[in-house]
Amino acid sequence: MRPKAFPRTLVLVALLVQAGLAQINDNFNDSFLDPRLWTVLVSPPGQAGTVSEINQRLEITLGPGLGSTGIASVCQFTGDFDVQVDYILLNWPATNLHSVRLGAPDLGVGPGGGIGLNRSSFPNGLSGEFYLLALPNADPQMATTQLSGKLRLVRTGATLSGFAMVGTTWVPIGSGPVSTAATHISLDLGAGSSTAQGGVSSAFDNFQTNAGTVSCACSPLIVEPALKQFFPPWGSHTYDDAATWATTGQKTTIARWGCHLTSAVMLINYQASQQGNSFRSDPDDLNTWLEAHSAPYKSSGSVWGPDVQLYVKQKTNGSLGVFYQGLIDKQDDFVLDSYLCANNPVILQVPVAGSTHFVLATGQTIVNGRSTFKINDPNYNVADLSQGSYNFRYLGIREYSASRTPPHALLISGHSPIEFVATDPAGNETGFDPTTGTHFSQIPSSSYATDSILDDIDPLSGDTTPVVKNLEVLAPLSGTFNLKVFGTGIGDFTLDFVAHDINGNESVQSLTGSTIPGAIATFAIAYSSAVGSTVSVTHIVTFNTLAADVGVARAAGLIHNNGIVNSLLQKLQAASVAVTGGEVNTAADILGAFVNEVFAQAGKHIDATAVNLLTSDVAALLSSLGA
Ligand SMILES: [Ca+2]
Numbered sequence: 001m002r003p004k005a006f007p008r009t010l011v012l013v014a015l016l017v018q019a020g021l022a023q024i025n026d027n028f029n030d031s032f033l034d035p036r037l038w039t040v041l042v043s044p045p046g047q048a049g050t051v052s053e054i055n056q057r058l059e060i061t062l063g064p065g066l067g068s069t070g071i072a073s074v075c076q077f078t079g080d081f082d083v084q085v086d087y088i089l090l091n092w093p094a095t096n097l098h099s100v101r102l103g104a105p106d107l108g109v110g111p112g113g114g115i116g117l118n119r120s121s122f123p124n125g126l127s128g129e130f131y132l133l134a135l136p137n138a139d140p141q142m143a144t145t146q147l148s149g150k151l152r153l154v155r156t157g158a159t160l161s162g163f164a165m166v167g168t169t170w171v172p173i174g175s176g177p178v179s180t181a182a183t184h185i186s187l188d189l190g191a192g193s194s195t196a197q198g199g200v201s202s203a204f205d206n207f208q209t210n211a212g213t214v215s216c217a218c219s220p221l222i223v224e225p226a227l228k229q230f231f232p233p234w235g236s237h238t239y240d241d242a243a244t245w246a247t248t249g250q251k252t253t254i255a256r257w258g259c260h261l262t263s264a265v266m267l268i269n270y271q272a273s274q275q276g277n278s279f280r281s282d283p284d285d286l287n288t289w290l291e292a293h294s295a296p297y298k299s300s301g302s303v304w305g306p307d308v309q310l311y312v313k314q315k316t317n318g319s320l321g322v323f324y325q326g327l328i329d330k331q332d333d334f335v336l337d338s339y340l341c342a343n344n345p346v347i348l349q350v351p352v353a354g355s356t357h358f359v360l361a362t363g364q365t366i367v368n369g370r371s372t373f374k375i376n377d378p379n380y381n382v383a384d385l386s387q388g389s390y391n392f393r394y395l396g397i398r399e400y401s402a403s404r405t406p407p408h409a410l411l412i413s414g415h416s417p418i419e420f421v422a423t424d425p426a427g428n429e430t431g432f433d434p435t436t437g438t439h440f441s442q443i444p445s446s447s448y449a450t451d452s453i454l455d456d457i458d459p460l461s462g463d464t465t466p467v468v469k470n471l472e473v474l475a476p477l478s479g480t481f482n483l484k485v486f487g488t489g490i491g492d493f494t495l496d497f498v499a500h501d502i503n504g505n506e507s508v509q510s511l512t513g514s515t516i517p518g519a520i521a522t523f524a525i526a527y528s529s530a531v532g533s534t535v536s537v538t539h540i541v542t543f544n545t546l547a548a549d550v551g552v553a554r555a556a557g558l559i560h561n562n563g564i565v566n567s568l569l570q571k572l573q574a575a576s577v578a579v580t581g582g583e584v585n586t587a588a589d590i591l592g593a594f595v596n597e598v599f600a601q602a603g604k605h606i607d608a609t610a611v612n613l614l615t616s617d618v619a620a621l622l623s624s625l626g627a
Helices: 008-022 260-273 283-293 296-298 305-316 334-343 544-556 561-579 584-601 606-625
Strands: 038-041 047-054 057-062 067-073 076-091 099-103 116-121 128-135 139-144 147-156 161-168 169-177 187-192 200-213 321-330 346-352 355-367 371-377 394-399 409-415 417-424 430-431 437-440 444-450 468-474 479-487 491-500 506-515 519-528 536-540
Touching: 047 067, 057 067, 057 076, 057 187, 057 444, 076 099, 099 200, 116 147, 116 161, 128 161, 139 169, 161 468, 187 200, 200 346, 260 283, 260 305, 260 346, 260 355, 283 296, 283 305, 283 519, 296 409, 296 468, 296 491, 296 506, 305 321, 305 394, 305 468, 321 444, 321 468, 334 355, 334 371, 334 506, 371 437, 409 417, 409 479, 409 519, 409 536, 417 468, 417 491, 430 444, 430 479, 437 444, 479 491, 491 519, 491 606, 506 519, 506 536, 506 606, 536 606, 544 561, 544 606, 561 584, 584 606
Parallel strands: none
Antiparallel strands: 038 067, 047 057, 057 200, 067 187, 076 147, 076 200, 099 116, 099 187, 116 128, 128 139, 147 161, 161 169, 321 394, 346 355, 346 394, 355 371, 409 468, 409 491, 417 430, 417 479, 430 437, 444 468, 479 519, 491 506, 519 536
């Protein structure tokens, strides 16, 4: 693909500041636990516990007996920190022997249990319902009747303080000396007695970092076997139906184009190994499946995460957890660290010779005092991003984890010369508007990125898979999406609309058109996640937008004189007046005369691209008029 749209200086600035800015905040509103932020604390064998992000919060239940469950942060707080969380006691009999805790599990254990601030319920000689700050050498307490509230832990130097919100005031529960070691933060529900009853439940909400710096250092993952795209037998086999898009003389083997494919296979096999699943993939098998099932793969060789997820689901009957979490179109070390620390290798888009290549990220490392990432490179013999042409850089992350995500998704693939912006049914926007130079990423779990692969055998040839702009939305709202398509050059474009329903079933609609710089085309996309739904796209044209396209075509020199422009605009004006007067058939006749004039001037005073643009506009307008 072309060099990415962000300057290198921005990448360097991002690297310099990221270590101090990363923070952990979560409102638990999206019904799946973010694997970049949290890992689930497994309850002890024999004890039933559940941890679920539902009802816009994190709900925890615990069976009878001694033990606890909950979540812990993937990364650790170093130095001073200030964190808080809301809690709600859902099923909480009197003196039930349980505690809800905002914990700092790496700071040790004291007389009141693991270090942290508790909302506890057990006979303590006082009320039996109280807050308790577990410190290494003390466990200060305060009686309470609150069934919901806020817990806060603050470490300043070697002093840890706990606060509970009463009314609108943070009331200190206690304070005392504590280790300055880096610590994870946990949110858990636990019982300190083997006679504790079951069925106790509580919830957390709105975890917030008020101050502090997190470190995500952790051990590299061992991803074996390390596959190469050129290995036999698959290396010499055909990549998808590359023959349909390859230009004359371009070779079509997996050895050339299979970097993303092979990275995905290594990722799948690592998760299978970790999860004790006997399934193993190879590039031939994934290639064959994608060729048969994936529209983005067939049209441009683009490996799309929701299709990889669906492959794993179908091949393993749902027994293996490999879930696509989305795309980040920039270097973001905090996100990458978080995935790797949670034992989730992810796929990186990396720069090569003015285009891009894909590798699997497997861990953190430090080279020449500089933090970077270890990789399994499916083509080059390099071990980390300090080597090869990467220069410590990557351009984007394709995120996958073992945690479940909703399977429904929407992909809009645009083949140049266009950029586009989508608006979801709630009015959020994602995409790029070249007329103002504005990037949008308001739609939840959305991204807008360029996808392409450079020939890995002859990188200097500059040959690539088709360069596509991919706008993806994971777990999209059902309803009508609006798409604005901006022309950035003179020529034809194709738009592929790929939709997955809640079962992952894929439906596709493709549209073609012509555009010129300054032209803006609008489409309405009807999307539903309901099983069996198919995506449906309508080109929206009004008299005003058609008149605008006439003006744009004249400005681009594709209509050669103003006399023709005036004649065309007069016809539009007359047709518009006819529609206003309810004379749709008259309007259709006038629009027919408009088309006849355009065709009469085709190749004379109106160039082919403008002919295509204006006549397809009229067709869409007639359709919307019901004429
Ligand atoms: Ca919430």
